[in-house]
Amino acid sequence: MPELKIVVSIKQVPDTDDLRIDPVTNNLVREGVPAVVNPPDLHAIEEAVRLKERYGGKTIVLTMGPPQAESALREALAMGIDEAYLITDRAMAGADTWATSYTIAKAIQKLGGADLIIFGRRAVDGETEQVGPQTGKWLGLPVIGYVSEIKSVEKDKIVVVRTTEFDEEVIEAPLPAVITILETANKPRQPDIMSLIRAKTAKVTWWNKDDIKAEPDKIGLAGSPTKVIKVQPPPKTRKAEIIDGKKDVEKAAKWFLDKVFEALKEEQSTLKEYVKPKPKVKVNSEVWVYIDHIGDKPNRASYEIMSEARRIADLMDTSLSAAIVGGEGSKALIDEAFEYGADKVYFAEVKGFDRYDNEVYTRALSKLIKKYKPEAVFFPGTRNARELASITAIEVNTGLIADCTNFDVDDKGVLLSTRPDFGGKEMSTIICPKHRPIMVTVRAGVFMPLPRMPGRKGEVVREEIDDLFTRLKVLDYKLIEKRNVLTEADIVVGVGRGIKSPENIKMAEELASLLGGVVGVSKPLADMGWYPKDRQVGQTGTTIRPKVYIALGISGAVQHLVGIMSSKKIGAINLDPSAPIFENCDFGVVGDIFEIVPKMIEFLKNKQVS
Numbered sequence: 189m190p191e192l193k194i195v196v197s198i199k200q201v202p203d204t205d206d207l208r209i210d211p212v213t214n215n216l217v218r219e220g221v222p223a224v225v226n227p228p229d230l231h232a233i234e235e236a237v238r239l240k241e242r243y244g245g246k247t248i249v250l251t252m253g254p255p256q257a258e259s260a261l262r263e264a265l266a267m268g269i270d271e272a273y274l275i276t277d278r279a280m281a282g283a284d285t286w287a288t289s290y291t292i293a294k295a296i297q298k299l300g301g302a303d304l305i306i307f308g309r310r311a312v313d314g315e316t317e318q319v320g321p322q323t324g325k326w327l328g329l330p331v332i333g334y335v336s337e338i339k340s341v342e343k344d345k346i347v348v349v350r351t352t353e354f355d356e357e358v359i360e361a362p363l364p365a366v367i368t369i370l371e372t373a374n375k376p377r378q379p380d381i382m383s384l385i386r387a388k389t390a391k392v393t394w395w396n397k398d399d400i401k402a403e404p405d406k407i408g409l410a411g412s413p414t415k416v417i418k419v420q421p422p423p424k425t426r427k428a429e430i431i432d433g434k435k436d437v438e439k440a441a442k443w444f445l446d447k448v449f450e451a452l453k454e455e456q457s458t459l460k461e462y463v464k465p466k467p468k469v470k471v472n473s474e475v476w477v478y479i480d481h482i483g484d485k486p487n488r489a490s491y492e493i494m495s496e497a498r499r500i501a502d503l504m505d506t507s508l509s510a511a512i513v514g515g516e517g518s519k520a521l522i523d524e525a526f527e528y529g530a531d532k533v534y535f536a537e538v539k540g541f542d543r544y545d546n547e548v549y550t551r552a553l554s555k556l557i558k559k560y561k562p563e564a565v566f567f568p569g570t571r572n573a574r575e576l577a578s579i580t581a582i583e584v585n586t587g588l589i590a591d592c593t594n595f596d597v598d599d600k601g602v603l604l605s606t607r608p609d610f611g612g613k614e615m616s617t618i619i620c621p622k623h624r625p626i627m628v629t630v631r632a633g634v635f636m637p638l639p640r641m642p643g644r645k646g647e648v649v650r651e652e653i654d655d656l657f658t659r660l661k662v663l664d665y666k667l668i669e670k671r672n673v674l675t676e677a678d679i680v681v682g683v684g685r686g687i688k689s690p691e692n693i694k695m696a697e698e699l700a701s702l703l704g705g706v707v708g709v710s711k712p713l714a715d716m717g718w719y720p721k722d723r724q725v726g727q728t729g730t731t732i733r734p735k736v737y738i739a740l741g742i743s744g745a746v747q748h749l750v751g752i753m754s755s756k757k758i759g760a761i762n763l764d765p766s767a768p769i770f771e772n773c774d775f776g777v778v779g780d781i782f783e784i785v786p787k788m789i790e791f792l793k794n795k796q797v798s
């Protein structure tokens with residue numbers, strides 16, 4: 189087999205652990221914060237080095253960034269990468285993912301291409317998951333996102349396992365190809381001291397915009413279709429009610445349980461009623477929602493965002509349409525889309541493709557967008573829809589704003605999309621001034637669907653797609669049967685270091701079982717092997733959206749909070765009244781979990797609560 193040429197593209201990010209909020213200005217303090225290799229990129233580097241060890245060949249790392257990003261490249265060299273390139277130029281500053289992926293693609297072309305290009309799944313500062321697939325699109329290469337395992341690399345093809353929230357596919361693709369790698373794929377190595385010393389003085393080649401022949405109007409802030417117009421601290425969405433549980437343990441335990449049951453009663457699965465807002469402007473083209481699905485099974489997140497897209501369409505005095513790409517088996521989705529609020533449905537029929545294939549679906553959706561020219565397209569934040577949106581944005585030449593949690597329309601009719609950065613420490617409001625459609629992906633679990641209106645009908649626009657060519661071959665497919673229990677549970681009892689020993693977790697398990705919930709843990713507990721890793725909640729664990737999250741002896745570090753932010757209600761019990769979890773919960777008891785939890789268990793067993 190000819191030797192492989194592998195390029196890894198990485199990013200340097202501020203160490204989110206060290207980012208603090210200035211208590212006076214409420215702004216993020218960036219000065220003096222150390223920069224590190226974006227942690228998910230370490231897995232991309234590791235995978236490249238392992239492939240070289242397995243098959244031979246050459247590994248190259250590159251990054252686009254300021255001069256100090258050179259240190260990230262040296263870390264990659266220390267891990268075993270052979271060559272490093274820093275793509276740096278003042279004109280590249282402020283690039284969004286469109287301009288960043290263009291720049292990286294130009295650098296890869298300057299390198300003479302590669303057999304395999306590997307990206308980390310996401311960058312922890314922005315969480316867009318866009319740059320990898322978009323670079324692949326610029327290069328015209330097959331893209332496989334969310335790779336959990338590389339099975340084999342042969343002459344001119346690669347076989348990988350691609351894992352989404354719902355399913356797992358074994359995919360074969362021709363080389364060259366672009367992949368993004370999941371954090372579960374491997375454990376990045378720690379370089380030894382000799383490698384670190386060698387890497388310190390190793391050659392790093394610097395290239396500017398002229399070296400890579402980048403067109404000046406496609407790079408940096410000037411070349412970016414999207415613009416950040418405002419950065420602000422996150423709004424306080426939870427008003428915590430905290431009581432002292434040290435004096436009267438019984439009272440505190442009862443109060444806490446009442447709060448849990450109150451929260452469960454309040455819970456609803458759809459918006460109670462929709463109040464149509466007064467239009468702010470009149471926009472002539474439509475607002476669309478892309479319906480993500482597997483066969484005839486829609487992803488709930490698609491209908492969640494339909495309610496928000498409906499509100500935006502009403503503010504713009506235009507209609508709301510659903511866009512569906514699928515085969516014969518996906519046609520049932522058309523009626524459902526009307527019942528969840530769409531006025532019109534565009535159905536791009538791709539015969540034989542009831543499931544997502546990024547090449548076929550991108551072409552089909554791009555054809556719809558180019559022909560019918562919507563004002564905005566909302567995508568649910570699932571893995572498939574994020575990948576599809578990323579590649580489509582390059583195909584239709586527009587900006588894509590990732591992972592939004594809030595929207596508004598200003599008096600001039602501009603769509604304001606707000607998204608969390610740095611794991612929610614900062615919120616950025618972003619616009620797409622000149623390109624259309626405005627494309628956004630929306631975080632799942634943030635909005636609630638409109639109540640279903642059975643029998644509601646609308647206009648169907650059918651578009652038959654003839655070009656069904658794909659370079660991706662699915663060798664094996666399975667739905668993930670045993671989905672992560674944490675993401676399915678209505679109640680999650682989170683346990684932190686306050687639990688003191690692994691035996692004590694039984695107490696939390698008993699509480700969870702009496703409430704009909706499951707136990708999740710903070711990272712240190714998973715790291716110490718006290719509980720399975722797949723029960724870790726947080727930035728490097730699972731993101732959960734239960735009806736109620738109960739934090740027992742958890743301090744509320746930002747990396748933990750990121751994973752629980754979308755819980756409907758959060759309750760906390762902690763000895764320390766100044767623990768950050770109390771700033772981020774709905775109800776809390778300052779007290780000892782070893783006093784309060786046994787009391788709660790006693791009440792539940794004796795059915796002394798409603």
Ligand SMILES: Cc1cc2nc3c(=O)[nH]c(=O)nc-3n(C[C@H](O)[C@H](O)[C@H](O)COP(=O)(O)OP(=O)(O)OC[C@H]3O[C@@H](n4cnc5c(N)ncnc54)[C@H](O)[C@@H]3O)c2cc1C
Nearest residue numbers: 684685686710711726727728729741742743745762763781
């Ligand atoms: C790159 C990176 C990724 C990370 N990813 C994650 C992640 O995914 N998930 C995650 O959880 N963390 C993550 N972390 C770690 C995170 O920063 C925190 O270190 C971790 O969440 C702390 O866990 P804890 O709250 O259990 O422990 P601690 O911070 O030690 O808190 C223990 C708490 O228990 C309380 N306590 C003690 N005894 C009692 C008692 N008897 N009764 C009541 N309260 C008591 C204490 O007051 C304290 O607040 C990550 C860190 C990094 C750098």
